[in-house]
Structure formats: structure tokens, C-alpha cells
Amino acid sequence: MTQTRQAAPMILMEGVEKWYGQFKALTDINLEVNSGEKIVLCGPSGSGKSTLIRCINHLEPIQKGRIVVDGVTLGHDTKSIDAVRRGAGMVFQQFNLFPHMTVLENCTLSPLRTRGLKKDAADALARKFLARVQILDQAEKYPAQLSGGQQQRVAIARALCMEPKVMLFDEPTSALDPEMVKEVLDTMVELARDGMTMIVVTHEMGFARQVADRVIFMASGQIVEEEPPEQFFQAPKHERTRKFLGEILRQH
Amino acid sequence: MAYKFDFGAIWEAMPQLLAAGLGTLGLAVAGSLLAIVIGIGGVVLRDSRLAPARWLVMSFVELIRNTPFLVQIYFIFFALPLLGAQLGQLLAGLGLIARPTNYLLIGPWPTAVIALGLNGGAYAIEIIRGGVQAVPKGQWEAGAALGLHRATVFRLIVLKPALRAIYPSLTSQFTLLTLTTSIAGAIAAYELFSEAKFIDSQIYKPFEVYFTITVFYFVISWFMNQLFQAFARRYFSYPTK
Numbered sequence: 305m306t307q308t309r310q311a312a313p314m315i316l317m318e319g320v321e322k323w324y325g326q327f328k329a330l331t332d333i334n335l336e337v338n339s340g341e342k343i344v345l346c347g348p349s350g351s352g353k354s355t356l357i358r359c360i361n362h363l364e365p366i367q368k369g370r371i372v373v374d375g376v377t378l379g380h381d382t383k384s385i386d387a388v389r390r391g392a393g394m395v396f397q398q399f400n401l402f403p404h405m406t407v408l409e410n411c412t413l414s415p416l417r418t419r420g421l422k423k424d425a426a427d428a429l430a431r432k433f434l435a436r437v438q439i440l441d442q443a444e445k446y447p448a449q450l451s452g453g454q455q456q457r458v459a460i461a462r463a464l465c466m467e468p469k470v471m472l473f474d475e476p477t478s479a480l481d482p483e484m485v486k487e488v489l490d491t492m493v494e495l496a497r498d499g500m501t502m503i504v505v506t507h508e509m510g511f512a513r514q515v516a517d518r519v520i521f522m523a524s525g526q527i528v529e530e531e532p533p534e535q536f537f538q539a540p541k542h543e544r545t546r547k548f549l550g551e552i553l554r555q556h
Numbered sequence: 557m558a559y560k561f562d563f564g565a566i567w568e569a570m571p572q573l574l575a576a577g578l579g580t581l582g583l584a585v586a587g588s589l590l591a592i593v594i595g596i597g598g599v600v601l602r603d604s605r606l607a608p609a610r611w612l613v614m615s616f617v618e619l620i621r622n623t624p625f626l627v628q629i630y631f632i633f634f635a636l637p638l639l640g641a642q643l644g645q646l647l648a649g650l651g652l653i654a655r656p657t658n659y660l661l662i663g664p665w666p667t668a669v670i671a672l673g674l675n676g677g678a679y680a681i682e683i684i685r686g687g688v689q690a691v692p693k694g695q696w697e698a699g700a701a702l703g704l705h706r707a708t709v710f711r712l713i714v715l716k717p718a719l720r721a722i723y724p725s726l727t728s729q730f731t732l733l734t735l736t737t738s739i740a741g742a743i744a745a746y747e748l749f750s751e752a753k754f755i756d757s758q759i760y761k762p763f764e765v766y767f768t769i770t771v772f773y774f775v776i777s778w779f780m781n782q783l784f785q786a787f788a789r790r791y792f793s794y795p796t797k
Contacts, residue, residue: 361700361701363697363700363701382705386703386705389700389701389702389703390703392701393701394698394701396694396697396698396701398692398694400692400694400695400697400698401698402695402698402713403717403794403796404716404717404720404792404794405794413702413704413712414702414703414704417702417703417704417708417712418702418703418704446794446795448794448795448796448797449795462702463701463702466702466703
């Protein structure tokens, strides 16, 4: 890392290793993300980028190394896992909205259950974030009544309702029809402008160019290259990065 | 001499048959409620992290599904109280209770409810479990990412879609439970079939008696079905893709 460190990083990963049985999914991951930084993670499928962000909120337990999120060292105990998860919002590729709850209920669930908010306060909070992702008019509908893009914006609002310190995006536009990608990316760009700390797994290189402070390229469970977007796109150092960029950019 | 059809005799016995029909309906409703509780509770234990709890539920399901209901209800009614008497002696001997009490000696009707609940519950566990497995893993993950604990995720996020997915199978299982109440007369629980047998033994009108209770069973079963469907309309009315 080239930046100077003023304060403790928002996210710290040190020597992280992750195994699925005999398969080593992550090898010696070292990563620091400062408050307000936006990181784009890319790489070929199976490179471990989704696994990496899923380790940050302990959806995947790690076997070796250390993860610290906002000063909390992630262990296997409920207390540290709760603390980390409540400070990290996550947006999934398949939205994962709860089909039997309205948009509003999806958003108020966590504030009601994990932060002890009263219903009025939780509703007000949810409406604020639904307005921010421009979907407040759909608050009483069920997920199945919305388009994919709308659903993903609800999922972003739902995560924001936790008022997290960091937002994790796991291929947020990969399951969307092309015409809906933009509305979700626009929402994310706006979030980035407001200073949210973000780690985004995506192949949307336009987004990376526009908002990323650093672009990280992964392959075979390792971080291969880590650069600000200008260097990353204009002068990638590694052969694997060049090859990957060639393939990705040809499609766009 | 040819058999003479006479529904007039049935008409006189109608109050008894109606009362016994209510007994059957009561067994069906109480047994179904217990079966749902056992079914959902069983699934929680069956998929819990506690290995002994998993084994216990698996053994229970296998035991119930591989033995006849008649044997099960006899065992609970006639065999368990003998164990209960010994247990009472033991507890009293240890000074834990004032005098020997047989906690396993219970009346025919509660015994029938328990037997029906255990039997229906064992089948319900397997059915509901199928529903839980049909819920995408992403739902669990989204709940976890929102900071909710596993039990809360199950209760608030997974359970309803899981039940919705398997509701038709669950409904037919409870129809079966409703009809199985006819066996409960074997331990003298008050219900329609044993009452009908008793009436027939007095008036010798088997055609009229069994024809009448056939209609009764059909109506009770239909009513239970309507009840389940009304519940489904209220509880599962959210739209899906």
C-alpha cells in the first residue's frame, strides 16, 4: 500500500487463509481498507473474490489469519460476529429479499430485531433510505412485484438501514437484465459520493474507473495486483491482469 | 328375510352420533395442533448443531414411521403407565416427590391426542424439513448478514416460505390424521367410530349406521380441509414470481 495511514483501518485482513475441505480458496490475503475508501475487487470466476468479502462478515469462517473490522477482531464467538455483522451491510448477487415481507418490512427487520428500535423509528429510518434509493413509492409492495433493479435497490436500502460502517457488494449487478444495471450502479455511485466505505466485487469496469480508490485483481485465491484505477487500467503490471482486462473490456 | 332399510332408527341415535362426531373433530384439531408443534420443533432439533438432539429426532421419526399406529397408541395407553408406576416409586424413594405418583397414567382422550400428535408430528417433521431445505441458502445468509441469530432467521425468515412450499403435503397428512382418529376408539377414547359400533350392536342396523358415519367422516375431513385452506389464505397470501 502506498497511502500513509492516519488511523486504524476500517477493515484489516492479515495472512487470511480459507479452505473448503482440501481446496484452498484464499491464500495469504493481506488487505487494509480505510474509512471512506472504495475498493473494487475483480478477477476471473473462482478466483476467491466473493469468498474474500464473505469472510469479512463471517458468512465464511477462515482457518488462518486475522480479520479486524472497525476495531473488532473477528473470532468464532457470537459476540464478535454480531458486532462485525451489525457494522457491515451486505448486498448479494441474487438480492435475497425476504419474499413474505413487504419492502418496508424487509428494511425494518434488522433495526427492530438487532438495534431495538421502536416500530415508528424503524419505519422512519426505512422510509428515509428507501427514498434515498428512489423506491419509496414501492414500500408496501412485495419483492416479487418489483423488477430486478428495483429489488436490488431495496436490498441496498435494507443494508443501509443497519447504518453500517462499511458496505459489502457481492456482484450486485450480475443477475440483472442489462437495462437495469445502470439504476443500481447509479445508486452505488451516489452512496460512494456520500463517503461510505465500500468493497465491491464486480466486473463493471466503468464503475471501478468512476468511484474506486483502488482496484484489486485476484486470481487463484490470491491478490495479484492492487492499484488506483488509472494505473490499473493503463499500466497493469501482471500478465494475468492484462489478460483478464483484455477479456473483460472486449465484452464492453 | 331380506334386510329392511330403516333410517328412522338412526334418527333416534343421531344425538349420540353428533356428540361422538364432535369428539372426533376435537381429536383431529387437538392432534393436528400438537403435530404441527412437534413437526416444527422436531425440524429445529433435527437440523440443530447438537448431535444428540439430531439422533433423538431421527430415531423418533424412524420409530414412528416403521410401527403401526394401533401399536403406538396401545403402548402409550397400556405399557407406559407401568413404567410410570416404577418411576413414581423411584422418585418417592429418592424423596423428590411426597408420595408415589404415576405421571404416565393418563385418560384415553388425552392419550389419543398425544398418540395422534406424535404420529402426525413424525411425518410432519420430514415434510416440513423438505420445505426448509427448499428455501434458498441466500435467505439464511441475508438474515445472518443483517445480524440476526440462526434461531431468529429460522423463525422470521425461513419458516413461512418453508411451510408455504410444502403446505399441500402437510394438508393431506393432516387429513390422514383426521381419519386415523377412528383408531382411537381402541383405547376407549370418545370418538365417532367406536360410538357407531356401540349403536350398531344395539339396533343391528349396520348399513344405516356405517353409511351415516361415512357421511360424517367425509364432512369432518372436508371441514378440516377448509380450515387449513382458510389458514393458508390468511398466512401465505404474499405474491411469488
